[in-house]
Amino acid sequence: MKFVADLHTHTIVSGHAYSTLMENAKYASEIGLEILGVTDHGPNMPGAPDLWYFGNFKVLPRELYGVKMLYGCEANIIDYEGNLDIPVEVQKKLDVMIVSMHEPLMEGGKSSDLNTATILKAMDNPNVNILGHMGNPKFPIHEEEIVKKAKEKNILIELNNSSFVSSRLGSDVNCTKIVKLCKEFGQRIIVNSDAHFCYCIGNFSVAEKILKDVDMPEELIINTNRTMLIDFLHEKGKNI
Template sequence: MKYPIDIHTHTIASGHAYNTLFENAKYASEKGLEILGTTDHAPSMPGAPHEWYFGNLKVLPKELYGVTMLYGSEANIVDYEGNIDLPTEIQQKLDVMIASIHDPVMKPNNNPDLNTSAFLGAMDNPYVSIIGHCGNPSFPIHEEEVVKKAKEKNVLIEINNSSLVRSRIGSEKICTKVALLCKKYNVKIILNSDAHCCFHIGNFDAALKMLKSIDMPEELIINRNKTEFFNFIKSRSTR
């Protein structure tokens, strides 16, 4: 089955990615994607752009090379209360915002109570629409609490392909448990590449292999369908 939507991608603005916005969009077009999200790292990440970068995304075209463009951020959860490192007035103008924990911003720990609290707090933020790579073994969580909160708050759980192949080694066991809980509680997930190089955009192979192993229902994978995805975005929109 085709999955024509990839929301979590990075450009050179993130500081440790390697392609421009236009290179990413052109590659997405050549690969047949219909929607591409650009979600560069928010300011707390070393090398990330200033908050003004996100405040000025309005100048960018809504379509490039025939691909519908969504402009947002992979915001950093900066504390165990779930606070985000972008001002509210900028958050509310983004097309989409992913909330993630990153070890350059928060120190890795083995306390699932603290990490769960951070994700739960982030989901109370009305501008957070996706929880990013919560299977990171450097930040263990109480998976069931996170999945239940996602259902309550209408937030998508990301299955991050990069986590399974290169970025956060050891994530597969936790990601599988999270996916099984999403299946159990009927919680929508989103496949994302987390591409830091254009050639990874739209590649969900590792994530799909894992989901196939647990017989994940297709209807829970939101980026299989453009209409369903936009209905979700509209349900989350504050604009």
């Protein structure tokens, strides 16, 4: 299986990542990726950049080392109403917005009912493009409800390789269940690295094993095809 894009990557600007934007783009080029998403953490995450960082993407080139660059954010859900730490006027200008729940900002271990209701509310935001690392066992959810609403709202569900190798360990069982549900309901997914170091970009090795075990149709894996991915972003109102 060939992947053309990785839309969930972090630079040194996130505060706990270790490579620059240029280093990430160069490595993406070296491994043959066509599209790279720069999605540093939203400003409420400890060590994250100021809002000014996300508002100044206009100064950055649309291509580096032959790689098409998308500039966005991994926005944080900051309360049980599904609100985010990025203002709406900034959200609209991003190429891609991933939304995630993180322990420094939300208490883990809450009920599946509460976590699910929170994510469902976040999905009512038309600027949300991707749900990040939904398999995190510290934030249990009702997976079928999430998958069904994601399909209704045309939001991608992420299969996050980092969740299996360095972060949110124990996600594999939940992620397998989510991918099976996505296959059942025809919900599109995206496979991302969540790289915090350039050499992790495009590493989907464990995620690929899950996809093979589930026999996930390639037409539901949106970053296996450049046209399919760009068309999705156009559907979300992005002029890229």
